[in-house]
Each structure stands twice: as structure tokens, then as C-alpha cells.
Amino acid sequence: MIVVGGAGRQLKLLSYNIQAGTSTGRYREYVTRSWRQVLPNNQRVANLDSIAELVRDYDIVALQEVDCGSLRSGFLNQAKYLATHAQFPWWSHQGNRKVGIVAHAGNGLLSRIEPSEIEEHRLPGAIPGRGAMVVRFGAGEKALWLVVLHLALGRRARAQQLDYVASLVRSYPHVVVMGDFNSGPGSREVRSFCDKAGLVRPGEPVLTFPSWQPQRAIDHILVSPNMQISELRALPVTFSDHQPLSMTVDLGDDVALPGHSGSDQNQYPTEYSS
Template structure:
């Protein structure tokens, strides 16, 4: 039986980052590239796809993904990567519709696949402009049985003092929190891959930068994902450390390795979360067979995922390092 390899990567809208000049993939010429130029944006994304392909993932969870943004060459980044990778399953889910700088709004439908998915979509179409947004995406080589999107809300605005005069309103800047979203897919697994797991529900998300809000969003995302056919994988940029995720007791983190900042990673804030592995009365993990039975309340057909290998990988883009895990279904 083959392993299932899942990769999480925060694209940072395709901005060339710490890996652009490291010589690992003949990408030195792309360091500092202006990706607002469509040809350059495609070159950067094509080089990124080549680096992803070297890892041979089965599932790619993406965050900070642009669709039609001027700053990234008007590319549909998720669809472009899926095509370059030859992966037939692809879904983008917008955290917001609209430009990165300008009037943002909640999309009517997160895919932004047609003008009617955005309140201003028909107006944009009338002047020859396509959909525009920003969010998360999932790409996979496995066929999809169903898509699911969960909006996770936004945190409170914050006021930051930037000037010297405490009494001067101009010394303060208001930062509004971004909306957050989870996109999930229930995938059909080939028998030679899934073994006892005929389906797998996997999600990509990007949580708030404020820890308390990120924790609430993570709990909401996991609750929504857990209602889908298992086993389950919640993948993405949590903006939380490993100890913060584990303290919530929602699931079991798998994999390791620092992911941020890309130039000199010192923290792991990008995670892969899967179902808890049941323990016995002695507090020790159960054997495979007993764990599967316990996870299904004694019923068959409740497989779990066991991590067998993991690592991190630098890319020519982003201020994050990608993190990947090889998983084996047991049951």
C-alpha cells in the first residue's frame, strides 16, 4: 500500500522569498522578481510547481492564494499550479473578494468562479474584468466526492501606536482583521493507496494572527471537518505554535520542523492535524487494531492515519517554509 503525502505551503501570493536565490532549482534570476508582470508571475509559479513536483505530493494545501490580483500578474494561482502539476482536483475558496488594496467584500460564493459569485462581479464583467480575490486552496491527484467551505469569521480590529505624540490621532493606525475560511474536500482514495480508508476528508486553512482568535477558529474548523467522512486532515498556517495546538486537544499533530520565517526558521506555525489516536486505561497508545476499533466505538470502518515520514522544504516564494507528511491509513 502506498503512502499519502500531503504538503502545506503558504504562497504569500507568490512573492519571491528566501529560496529565490539559493541555487536549489536554478532560480537565482527570479530573486526580487516583479510578479505584477504576468510573464514574470507565470515564470515564478512555474518554478514553484517544479519544486513542488520534486516532492511528489498527493495533496497540496495552499494558503495566501491570489486570484486575479494585479500584484501577482492577474493569475489564478491555484488553477495554474494544478495544471502545471497535472492534478485534476482543484478548488479555491476566497477569504474575501476584491483587490488586495482597496474595497474588499465577502464573496457571495467562495469559488469566485463566475461574475455572480461577487456582488460587484457583473459590473467587473461589463468592463472586461474577471473575478478577483484572495484565500486558500486545495489541489490533489485524487478525485473529489464533495467540496465543503466553512467561514471562520474575523478577529477584532487593533490600534497600533506609530507616532511619538500620544495625544495626536495621527500617531495611531487602525488594522482591521482579515476574514478567514476553510476549504475542505472529501477525496476518493484508490484501493492501493487508501487500503482500509476508502475516503479521506482534508482541509486547508489560514488562521488569525491573534492567538486567542486563531484558537477559536481552529476549534470551529476542526468541528466542521470532523463531521465529514474520516479519516481527517486539517492542514495549513495556524499562526499558532505546536504547544498551543496540542493544548487545545482537538486532534493529533503529525510532522515536525520549523516553518517560519523562511530565511531562518525558528517556529513551527504551519501544521498537519489528524484524528486523535485512542489510548488505553494505562494512558498509552493502543495498537493499530484496538485504536481503530476504539475510534469507531467498536464498529469497523473507522480507519486512522499514522505518520511514517515528514519534513520541510524551502521554495523560491514565500516567507514560510513548506511542511509535508507521509501518512499510512490503518484499520
């Protein structure tokens, strides 16, 4: 893992919709195995353990569809579980959509760099339950701003949500937006968002969904144009119905971050709260 601190260095980033720890192998399983979305099962913990092993080499991990502690997860906060087992010193979560005690979906953050500030935003839309985490690392003009989000299924709602996020970050010089956009890079709403927020989508579209035979590029990592990308790829694993999207980014000398913490088996992860 590449150390960051002082002047900007490379960061290894991962964005992953983990489907609350449930894998899917074909479209019909959304119906035939739908019970796994509301009831606990042994496969879920096994998948989380595999995901923890997968993410431990990254500096910052943005999670979508984490369960924040409900019946289906055995009342386990999955972001905390992954931080503990992958030995991340910092973690946070944003609970967005709660269905009684049965399910509590949200976004999550795992980080080896201590956040300086985290804001939770409820995204607009006719159907509530979508959110974005806005995370600041460092201070002043050299800070890095990172957004973790999961957008709606409907195009109109996605456009409203992206307009809202653009209004939050358009004035910041160093921004990374990571998440499940539920739309492709050529969609009107994503192109408009990049223009309004001053961001770029580096490289060719990367197919991430469905994980068993990727056909759609709906997971994205968008960055400020002053950041250089040395790698962008999907990881060919099927622990979820999405494949994780991996990026290595060179922040340049204009970005300065707090100190970097490596893995430490004796260190218990700390939930960051502003």
C-alpha cells in the same frame, strides 16, 4: 508516486503558504519590497513555475495565500496555474480576502484524487477574510476528510477559528488538517484543537518560517491517531516566506479512496465544484 485506491495506501501531502508567488529574503523586504504585494512582477511567475516543479510529485497539495486573480497576479488564478503546470487533474480554490482589484487572497487545493465533496467555510473573527476548505474523498466510514486553512494572526481569533473547525470534523474517523496556523504546536489554541478534534501532531516541531532562516513552527499537518506517518519535513526552498511542509501518511486499511490519476500532459485540470 504511490498509487491509492481500494484499501488505504500511502499519500504524499504538502502544505504551502506561497505568499502569492512572491519570495522574501529578509524581514526588511516586507517594507522595502512591499510594492510586490500589490503590483505584478516577473519574479512572481518564475516562482510559480518553480513551485509547480516542486509540487508535481505530491498526491494532495494544500495552498495558502494563493491569489485568485487580481492586479498583483496579472489576473491569474494561481491555483489553476499550478494545477496546469504541475499536471494535477483536480484543483479548487476559496477566495477569502479581496482588496478591490489589487489583491484576492485565498486557499487552494491541488489533487490527483477526485474529491467527492468540497465545502467552503468562513472562519469567525473580528476581522473577516479567513476561511477553510473541507474536502471529502470517498464515502461513508472509509472516507478521508481533509481541511485546508489559514488562521488569523491574533490568538483569540485563532482559538475561535479552531473551535469552529473542531466542530466540523470531530465526528469523522479519518481527518487531515493542513495549513498555516500562525501559531506553534505548543500554543494553547493548537493543543486545545487537537483535544477537541481528536487529532495528533506527529513528530517533533518542524520549523518553516521564515523561509530564509526558519525559527518558528507555524505550518502544520495534523492527522487522526489511526494514521501512521513515515515522513515529516520542511523543504529548504525560498520561493515564499514560508517553507513547504511535506508529509507521507499511511492511511491504513480503514480508508478507501477514489482512483488515483498520475500526471498526464494532455489532460487539462478540472476545477472541482460541489
